[in-house]
Amino acid sequence: MTDPLLEVRGLKKYFPVRGGPLRRVVAYNKAVDGIDLSIMPGEIVGLAGESGSGKTTVGRTILLLTKPTEGKVIFEGRDLASLNARELNRTRERMQIVFQNPFSALNPRMTVRTLIEEPLLIHKMGNAKERDQRVRELIALVGLNDEHLNRYPHEFSGGQQQRIGIARALALNPKLLILDEPTSALDVSVQATILNLLLDLREKLDLSYLFISHDLGVLRYICDRIGVMYLGRIVEMASTQELFEKPQHPYTISLLSAAPRPTLQQNRHEIILQGEISQSAIGQGCRFSPRCPATQIDTCKTDEPSLDEWREGHRVACHLTHQNLPLNIVTVSGEIYTGE
Amino acid sequence: MTTQKPLVQINDLHLYFDSFDGQSHVLDGVNLTVNRGDILGIVGETGSGKTMTALSIANLMPGGKLTGEVWFDGENVLQKRGADLRRFRASRLGMIFQNPTTNLNPVFTIGELLIDAILTQQYDVAGWQLMSVGKWLNRGLRKQAREKAIELLNLVGIPDPAQRLSQYPHEFSGGQKQRVLIAMALAGDPDLLIADEPTTALDVAIQAQILRLIQRIVEEREMSALLITHDMGVVAKICTRVAVMYGGVVVEDAPIEAIFSNPQHPYTRGLLRAIPSDEMQHGDLQGIPGSPPSFLSPPSGCRFHPRCPERLEHCHIAPPAVVHINDESHSVACYLHTDEKRKSFARD
Amino acid sequence: MSIEIAPAQTATVQQEHNLGRIVYRFRQTPLSLVGLAMVVFIVLVGIFGPFFVPFPEDTTGNTRMEARLSEPDDTYFWGTDEVGRDVFSRTVVATRTSLLIAVIVLVIAIAIGVPLGAISGFMGGYVDEAIMRITDIFLTVPALVLAMAMATALGSGMVNAMIAISLVWWPGFARLTRGQVLALREQDFIESARAVGASSPRIIFRHVLPNVLSPVLIKASTDMGFAILVAAGLGFIGVGVQPPRPEWGVMISEGRNMLREAWWISVFPGAAMFITVLGFNLLGDGLRDIFDPRMRQ
Numbered sequence: 007m008t009d010p011l012l013e014v015r016g017l018k019k020y021f022p023v024r025g026g027p028l029r030r031v032v033a034y035n036k037a038v039d040g041i042d043l044s045i046m047p048g049e050i051v052g053l054a055g056e057s058g059s060g061k062t063t064v065g066r067t068i069l070l071l072t073k074p075t076e077g078k079v080i081f082e083g084r085d086l087a088s089l090n091a092r093e094l095n096r097t098r099e100r101m102q103i104v105f106q107n108p109f110s111a112l113n114p115r116m117t118v119r120t121l122i123e124e125p126l127l128i129h130k131m132g133n134a135k136e137r138d139q140r141v142r143e144l145i146a147l148v149g150l151n152d153e154h155l156n157r158y159p160h161e162f163s164g165g166q167q168q169r170i171g172i173a174r175a176l177a178l179n180p181k182l183l184i185l186d187e188p189t190s191a192l193d194v195s196v197q198a199t200i201l202n203l204l205l206d207l208r209e210k211l212d213l214s215y216l217f218i219s220h221d222l223g224v225l226r227y228i229c230d231r232i233g234v235m236y237l238g239r240i241v242e243m244a245s246t247q248e249l250f251e252k253p254q255h256p257y258t259i260s261l262l263s264a265a266p267r268p269t270l271q272q273n274r275h276e277i278i279l280q281g282e283i284s285q286s287a288i289g290q291g292c293r294f295s296p297r298c299p300a301t302q303i304d305t306c307k308t309d310e311p312s313l314d315e316w317r318e319g320h321r322v323a324c325h326l327t328h329q330n331l332p333l334n335i336v337t338v339s340g341e342i343y344t345g346e
Numbered sequence: 347m348t349t350q351k352p353l354v355q356i357n358d359l360h361l362y363f364d365s366f367d368g369q370s371h372v373l374d375g376v377n378l379t380v381n382r383g384d385i386l387g388i389v390g391e392t393g394s395g396k397t398m399t400a401l402s403i404a405n406l407m408p409g410g411k412l413t414g415e416v417w418f419d420g421e422n423v424l425q426k427r428g429a430d431l432r433r434f435r436a437s438r439l440g441m442i443f444q445n446p447t448t449n450l451n452p453v454f455t456i457g458e459l460l461i462d463a464i465l466t467q468q469y470d471v472a473g474w475q476l477m478s479v480g481k482w483l484n485r486g487l488r489k490q491a492r493e494k495a496i497e498l499l500n501l502v503g504i505p506d507p508a509q510r511l512s513q514y515p516h517e518f519s520g521g522q523k524q525r526v527l528i529a530m531a532l533a534g535d536p537d538l539l540i541a542d543e544p545t546t547a548l549d550v551a552i553q554a555q556i557l558r559l560i561q562r563i564v565e566e567r568e569m570s571a572l573l574i575t576h577d578m579g580v581v582a583k584i585c586t587r588v589a590v591m592y593g594g595v596v597v598e599d600a601p602i603e604a605i606f607s608n609p610q611h612p613y614t615r616g617l618l619r620a621i622p623s624d625e626m627q628h629g630d631l632q633g634i635p636g637s638p639p640s641f642l643s644p645p646s647g648c649r650f651h652p653r654c655p656e657r658l659e660h661c662h663i664a665p666p667a668v669v670h671i672n673d674e675s676h677s678v679a680c681y682l683h684t685d686e687k688r689k690s691f692a693r694d
Numbered sequence: 695m696s697i698e699i700a701p702a703q704t705a706t707v708q709q710e711h712n713l714g715r716i717v718y719r720f721r722q723t724p725l726s727l728v729g730l731a732m733v734v735f736i737v738l739v740g741i742f743g744p745f746f747v748p749f750p751e752d753t754t755g756n757t758r759m760e761a762r763l764s765e766p767d768d769t770y771f772w773g774t775d776e777v778g779r780d781v782f783s784r785t786v787v788a789t790r791t792s793l794l795i796a797v798i799v800l801v802i803a804i805a806i807g808v809p810l811g812a813i814s815g816f817m818g819g820y821v822d823e824a825i826m827r828i829t830d831i832f833l834t835v836p837a838l839v840l841a842m843a844m845a846t847a848l849g850s851g852m853v854n855a856m857i858a859i860s861l862v863w864w865p866g867f868a869r870l871t872r873g874q875v876l877a878l879r880e881q882d883f884i885e886s887a888r889a890v891g892a893s894s895p896r897i898i899f900r901h902v903l904p905n906v907l908s909p910v911l912i913k914a915s916t917d918m919g920f921a922i923l924v925a926a927g928l929g930f931i932g933v934g935v936q937p938p939r940p941e942w943g944v945m946i947s948e949g950r951n952m953l954r955e956a957w958w959i960s961v962f963p964g965a966a967m968f969i970t971v972l973g974f975n976l977l978g979d980g981l982r983d984i985f986d987p988r989m990r991q
Contacts, residue, residue, distance in 0.1 A: 056549035069889055098891045111882035115904040124900075125890035163637045164392070171886075178890065193391035193576065198620040199633030220550065223579075227622035227631055250624070264554035266579025268621045270606055278558060279551035282519045338558075366718035 009083060010044040011214050012068065012101075012182055017041045017077035019060075019067050036288055037063040039238035040077070042313070043216075045182065050208065050215040052229035052246070054222060054261070058283045060238040061218045065184040068216070069103055070094065082181070099129060102175035106187035108167035112159040118145070118170055119155040125177040144173040147210075149203060165196035169203070176211070185217045189224060201228055222265045226250055234258045237283060237293045240313055244320040254322040256300040256333055259343065276338045292325065300326055300333040351420070353538060353570050354380035354403055359414035361398055361407070361594075363641075370641035372410070373398055374594040374649065377668065380538065385564055385571045387581035387602075389617070390591035393638050396574045399591070400540050403572070404439050405431055419537065436467040440531030444543040446523035450515040456526055457495060457511030460533065464491040464498075467534030498529040502559060521552035528559065532567075539564065539571040545580060557584050578621055582606065590614045593639040593649035595665070600676040610671065610678040612656045648681065656682060719984045726980015732973030740789040747783035755938040763956050773958035775948060784940035785963045791941050792970065795856055796921040800914050802860035807867025808910060812898055814868065815875030826872070829865040837862045837924050838931070845933040855934040859924055863917070870913055874906040908985040916978030919971035926967055942967045 018041075020034040037060040045051045055061040067074045070086060079086045081097060089097060105111035112121055122141045126132065132140065142152055148169040159167055168188060175183055185204070189197040205228065207213060219225050225232050226246055233243040234257065242255040253259045260277040281297045291307040292298070298306065305311075305325045313323040326333055332344040361373035373395045380386050390396040401407055402416055405423050416423040418438065426434055443449050450459060465471040469487055492511070499507030502525040515523060524544060531539060541560060545553035561584040564571045573585060581588055582602070589599045590611065598611040609615045616634040636653035639645055645652050651661040658681050669683040670676065720727055744750065748769075752758070758778030766773040772781040814825040841858035848854050878884060879902075887897050922942075928934030929943025937944060942963040949959025 056551065058549075066885075071885060071888055095891045098889065103886070103889045105882040105886060107882060111886050113883045113887075113901050113905070124887070124892070128891050128893075128896070165637075174886070174890070193638075194578075195391060195616060195620045195634035197633070198622075198631045199635065201622075201631060202629070202633065205628055222550075223622040226624070227626055227628070261550055265550050266553070266577055266583055268578040268582055268606065268618055268623060270582055270603065276554060278554050280555075282521055282552060283549070284519075366715050 008047060011047045011049075011082060012043075012045040012216075013078075013080040014041060014043040014064075014068060015078045015080070017043075017064065017067060017079065018075045019063050019072060020075045035285060036060075036238050038067060038074075039288065041235075041238075041240055043233065043240070045214050045216060047181070048208070048212060048214055049231065050217055050229045052217045052219065052225040052232040053235055054219065054225055054232055055235035056220060056283055058237070058285075059235040061220075061235050062186055064235075065103065065186050065216060065218050069098070069101055069184060071103075095129070099178040100180050101182045101184070102178065102180040103184040103186060104168070104171050104175050104188045107191045108164060108171045109159060109191075111171050112167060112174075114159055117156050117158060118150075121159070121170060122155075122173050122177055125174065129178060131178075140177070144176055147176065147207070148173045163196070164192050165200060168192060168200055172203070172207070176207070179211075180213070182214045182216065185215050185219075187219050188217075190219065190221060197224070204228065222262060223267060234261065237285070237288060239293065239323065240321075241294065241323045242321065243313065248320050252320070254316055254320070254327045255294075255324045256298050256326075256335060257294050259333070259335060260299055263337065275341065275343070277335055277343070278338060292323075299335045301331075302326075303329070303331065352379045352381045353384075353419060354378070354572075355415075355417040356399065356402070357415040357417070359399065359402055359412070359416065361395070361402070361410050361412050363410040368642050371644055372594050372641050373402075374644070374665070376414070376591075376594070376596055378589055378596055378599070380570050380572060381587075382570055383564075383568065384587050385561065385573060385585045387573045387575060387585035387588045388591060389575060389578060389581055389588055391576055391617075391638060393593070393641070394591040395594040396591050397542055398594075400542060400572055400574050403538070403540065404435055404441065406435075433470065436470070436534045438534075438537050439540060440528075440534065440536035440538070441540045442524070442527045442531050442542070442544050444546050446520060446527050446547070447515070449527055450523055452515050455512050455514055456499075456518070457492070459515075460495040460498065460511070460526070460530055461488060461491045463530045463533040464494050468494070494533075495529075498532055499526070501532070501563065502526070502529045503555075504529075520548055521555060524548065524552075524556050525559065528556075528563070532563065535567075537569060539569055540574075541571060542574045543576070544573070546575070546577075553580070554583075560584065578617060590617070593644060594641065595649055595679065597650065597680065598676075598678045600678075604672065604676050608676075610676070610683065611650075611680050612654050612682070613650050616653075616655070648679075658682070716984060720980065723980050723983050725976050726983065729973050729976025729978075729980055732969060733977050736789060736970050736973055737793065739786060740793040743786040743789055747780075747786050749780040749783040750787070752779040752783050753787045753938070753940045763952075765956075766958055772962040773956065775945075775956070775959045776952070781945070781958055781962050784945060785942070785966050788940040788942050788945065788963065789966065789970070791852075791935060791939065792922045792925060792967070795852065795859075795925045795935075796918045798856055799859045799863055799921045799925070800917055802856075803863035803917075804867050804910060804914065806860070807864035807869075808871045808903070808906070810864070811868035811871025812875050812902055812906070815872035816879065816894070816898055816902060822872075825868070829868050832862060833865045835862055838927060841928050841933045842931075850933045850936060852935045852939075855925060855928045859921060859928070863921065866917070867910060867913065870909060871906050874909055875902055878902055878905055912978055912981045912985060915981055916975055919974035919978075922967065922974075923971055 017038055019038040020036050022031040023033040023035050024030060025032040041064060053061045053064060066072050068079050081101060086094065086097065119141055122144055123137055126137045126140060131137065141155065145151065145155060150166060150169055159170065162170065189200050192200060201224065204215065208215065217225065217229055229246050231245050232249050233240040234255065236257050242249065242253065242258045249258065250262065253262055260279050263275050263277045277299055279297050279299060287293045287296050291309055292311050295302060295306045303325060311323045311325045311328060313321045314328060316322045316327055335343040337343060356376055356378040359373050359376040363370045363372060376395065376399050378399065388396040388399060402412060403418065403423060405426060412424065423434065465484065465487060471484055471487065495511060496507045499510065504510055504522060504525055518526060545556050548556060557580065560571060575581060585602050587601055588605045589596050590613065591597065592613045598614045605614065609618060619632045620634060622631055634653050639649050645662065647662040647664050648666050651657050654661065661681055666679050666681045666684055668677050668679045671678065671683065760778065761774050762776055762778040764770050764774040770780050770782065772785065774780055810825055814822045837859050840862060841855055844854045844858050884897060884901055887901050925934055926943030929941040930947040935941035935944055945963040946960045949956065953960060
């Protein structure tokens with residue numbers, strides 16, 4: 007078996023919440039609260055979740071754009087925490103990020119050429135001629151052409167801007183791209199072309215992706231494996247097909263049922279979650295229990311469920327699943343979903 | 347088919363803006379009907395003109411030159427001015443927008459916001475009377491308005507409404523703010539609820555809650571609604587009819603079932619193919635190549651022709667006429683259909 | 695079309711396009727055009743005026759007692775002062791002094807304030823606290839008091855006055871820059887630069903500073919007027935430019951006891967100052983409308 011390209015173990019990121027006149031730390035916002043994740047070479051792993059689930063922080067913490075509070079990030083077999091600044095910078099060449107809002111991710115005062123060339127300059131790659139060659143190669147790779155190089159980002163449409171962002175991320179020849187909602191600022195007709203471009207690039211360049219998105223339809227289309235996050239933890243992780251056909255966690259089940267899909271057959275099984283995601287739910291029992299639509303047992307209120315294997319390659323963090331109890335979730339139309 | 351007169355009828359709406367780069371033609375002859383009881387979805391991508399079309403119903407254009415007619419229950423909205431227009435907006439229309447946070451003034455309590463909305467919209471109390479001096483003038487009304495405010499908060503599903511009236515917007519979560527905004531929009535017992543991307547800023551679970559709420563309210567209060575969105579999935583959840591807009595033109599207008607089972611315009615079909623759905627494999631998803639049209643120099647003829655996969659030779663010459671198919675309820679502006687018609691006419 | 699020339703062509707087209715756009719926006723705010731015209735006129739006067747004035751010697755210590763307090767006439771367009779010096783010549787030559795003082799003051803203030811503000815906003819934490827508290831201290835000192843203190847300690851004079859004004863002027867730029875940087879720091883492109891391994895100096899100088907340039911220039915334009923006013927104020931109370939070198943504040947001060955008999959001594963330099971300050975303010979407001987995206991329609 008090959009080694010994973012990226013392995014994340016017990017990753018935590020707490021942001022201090024300051025209050026009072028002295029701006030003391032009064033609490034912690036537990037954005038990421040213990041996550042294990044691995045990505046194999048060539049794999050596309052998705053992270054799904056609502057805003058406030060911590061999925062974006064996971065991406066930034068993996069890249070060490072913010073320092074993790076706890077936990078390990080192991081990339082190509084090396085623990086990033088053990089690297090010195092120079093080694094870390096070399097590792098950064100192998101891991102890049104594409105942002106949600108392409109316009110804000112491109113410095114408005116730089117031409118496309120400078121934007122794509124900058125990573126090469128920083129890492130002192132090649133001479134002027136070689137860099138120019140590489141820039142042209144990259145711009146072609148993302149489906150734009152040389153004529154676009156001397157223009158500024160605001161002259162492009164959203165989809166083209168995102169292509170430029172991808173070209174910049176690819177400049178250093180990375181192995182792993184963290185894609186943070188790369189298509190959610192785009193129109194659907196454009197989103198589709200970007201998704202296909204990403205699939206294409208994976209084949210051509212042998213890339214792996216961590217694809218962060220709130221859009222389950224998009225994740226289903228592009229990912230090999232998906233983890234569903236709730237309040238800083240992964241509550242369910244499985245291969246895409248398995249997750250969509252046999253969702254086990256009540257949160258996954260209700261998300262799948264409520265996600266808007268372009269078909270009229272979606273309403274019958276809809277499960278509407280009450281309440282909203284809130285940090286105050288962390289600490290007593292299962293953090294999803296205040297909103298959980300399933301028939302809960304006592305343990306749900308007292309113990310945090312761990313993310314355990316339910317069956318091969320499918321892990322779930324739910325006491326009911328662990329104890330093989332029926333979920334008994336009532337849908338809008340009054341049907342009862344047991345999880346079978 | 348209903349014989350009733352439609353609630354809103356938009357005829358040949360054009361909108362122009364002047365800018366440095368020249369005149370942009372943002373709406374190019376929009377025709378649209380909202381029937382009573384309908385939840386009409388206006389679907390389109392960035393720059394399709396969907397928001398502008400909706401704003402024209404409230405005669406709320408941010409500048410620009412507007413021509414055409416907007417009939418609302420027998421009155422031409424575009425000819426209304428001043429107090430008449432204000433009263434019309436207050437009593438007939440309710441509007442909610444994408445970002446609930448920026449639409450609630452943070453220095454007032456929810457109660458103050460809601461009661462003021464009820465006083466102005468339902469009792470037509472003038473703005474100055476809401477100020478500190480005028481407040482005691484309408485004590486009795488205020489009491490009634492408070493009752494009504496509690497009733498509205500109840501209706502939109504906010505628990506303990508009486509207590510929450512004294513709280514400030516920041517004490518409400520995103521989904522609750524949107525509920526409050528819906529309550530405010532309902533303050534004047536409107537006939538039409540205009541919702542501009544009401545759930546785009548919200549998470550899936552909250553989105554489902556809000557959409558269900560809108561659907562329930564429209565049914566219970568026998569209203570109509572206009573739902574502006576870019577998301578075909580949202581449309582599929584609650585709309586009864588759909589108008590698809592592209593480049594400032596309504597390209598297709600049909601009952602919800604027909605849009606999904608039998609889309610006629612190549613753009614509608616392209617849009618549906620571009621949304622990842624359950625059975626798609628890698629490579630099945632198809633974007634629409636090209637970029638949205640420029641309003642400064644819009645494509646000649648059909649505005650979609652440069653991106654259209656089913657383009658005919660003459661599509662670029664003149665804009666296609668609207669053709670009705672299937673007992674008039676389904677209309678589409680595309681030569682693929684006019685030509686078939688022409689052929690059949692020729693045979694006759 | 696060959697690939698070698700294509701990008702260059704696009705670039706020039708784009709530049710013309712931008713220039714046209716700026717001219718167009720300028721036209722939409724007529725007052726800023728008026729301001730621009732006034733500023734251009736005053737700058738031309740400042741540069742070339744001294745070569746064409748009728749009595750250049752009056753600005754370097756010459757007196758003409760036989761013609762003292764002449765009313766405006768054909769020889770002395772704006773009359774003469776107490777010692778017979780031509781008010782017109784002196785007012786025109788003073789333009790250069792005032793502009794020079796203002797430009798130097800702003801250059802120094804920007805050179806101190808912008809980097810400090812950028813560092814403050816970018817680093818945050820204790821660095822930010824320290825820089826901002828220092829800024830606060832400098833903000834509390836009025837230019838007049840500082841200038842008077844420096845005059846007592848080091849002697850009056852133009853250079854000391856400029857130093858004094860600069861010292862109280864940079865905090866404005868530091869605060870503006872810090873605010874801009876704080877907003878920019880939230881932008882993804884800063885994060886993106888960090889992700890590709892850019893160092894902090896690189897991020898500050900390549901990514902942050904170019905993006906705060908336009909608000910700084912807008913503020914500089916408006917501040918030109920105010921700096922001229924403050925410099926004139928210092929001249930007025932005698933701790934600024936020293937006679938016989940002409941300066942508007944000094945001239946107004948010299949004429950203030952004779953407003954009844956010889957109004958022209960104070961009024962003409964005052965009017966010149968008024969026009970200058972108004973011009974820079976109108977231009978600054980216009981620039982803000984044109985470049986500041988929040989004000990843009």
